Amino acid sequence: MLVVVAAAVIIRDGRVLLTRRAEGQHLAGLWEFPGGKLEDGESPEEALVRECEEECGIEVEVAGILEVTHHRYPEKEVLLLFYRCELRAGEVRHLQVADHAWVAPVDLGSYPLPPADQAVIARIRALEC
Numbered sequence: 001m002l003v004v005v006a007a008a009v010i011i012r013d014g015r016v017l018l019t020r021r022a023e024g025q026h027l028a029g030l031w032e033f034p035g036g037k038l039e040d041g042e043s044p045e046e047a048l049v050r051e052c053e054e055e056c057g058i059e060v061e062v063a064g065i066l067e068v069t070h071h072r073y074p075e076k077e078v079l080l081l082f083y084r085c086e087l088r089a090g091e092v093r094h095l096q097v098a099d100h101a102w103v104a105p106v107d108l109g110s111y112p113l114p115p116a117d118q119a120v121i122a123r124i125r126a127l128e129c
Contacts, residue, residue, distance in 0.1 A: 002077045006044035007035035007117070008052055008085040009066055009124060015102035016124055017087075018111055019056065022098045031101070031111040033082065033120070034058075044081045052085070056100065057093035060085040067123045071116035082120045084127075 010017040010033075018031045036051040038044060045062040052060045067082040092100045103111060105125045113121075 002079060004038045004044070004079045004081070005035060006038060006047045006051070006081045006083060007033040007120075008048050008060055008062075009033055009082055009120065010052075010058075010060060010085045010087050011124075011127070012087055012102060015104055016108065017092065018101050018103050018108075018113075019092075019097040020099040020101075022096065029098070029112075030114050032114055032117055034097075044083065048083055048085060055096040057090050057095050058087060059089040061088050067120040069116055069119040071114075073115075078116050080116045082123075 017034060019034050020031050021028050023029070034052050034055055035048055036055070038047045042050070048062050049060060052058050063084040063086055065081065066084045069080045069082070071078050071080065094100065101111070108121045108124065
């Protein structure tokens with residue numbers, strides 16, 4: 001089964017937002033970029049706006065696609081669409097995430113990320129934050 005997921009790469013003051021997956025979720029405890037599965041009839045951009053609000057209580061504006069990756073986990077296959085997003089309003093709250101961190105791009109490797117998220121790290125480091 002292929003699951004399409006949109007993820008937000010939000011950079012503020014030279015740091016990237018990571019959120020930590022809550023207990024009971026697939027890949028619980030790992031850090032990731034905010035986002036989630038697309039609902040039926042929803043565009044990736046719409047999913048990002050919805051997921052950032054639901055998970056973290058923040059309002060984002062989607063700027064454009066940054067990276068596309070594919071990863072096969074034992075239980076599912078994931079097509080991950082990473083979008084550069086701008087934080088428009090709100091401060092990060094832990095509504096559906098265990099924690100969050102604003103991380104310098106050079107330090108992204110210090111946070112345990114899901115395998116599907118690894119490919120975008122080089123792209124983020126190449127951005128002028």
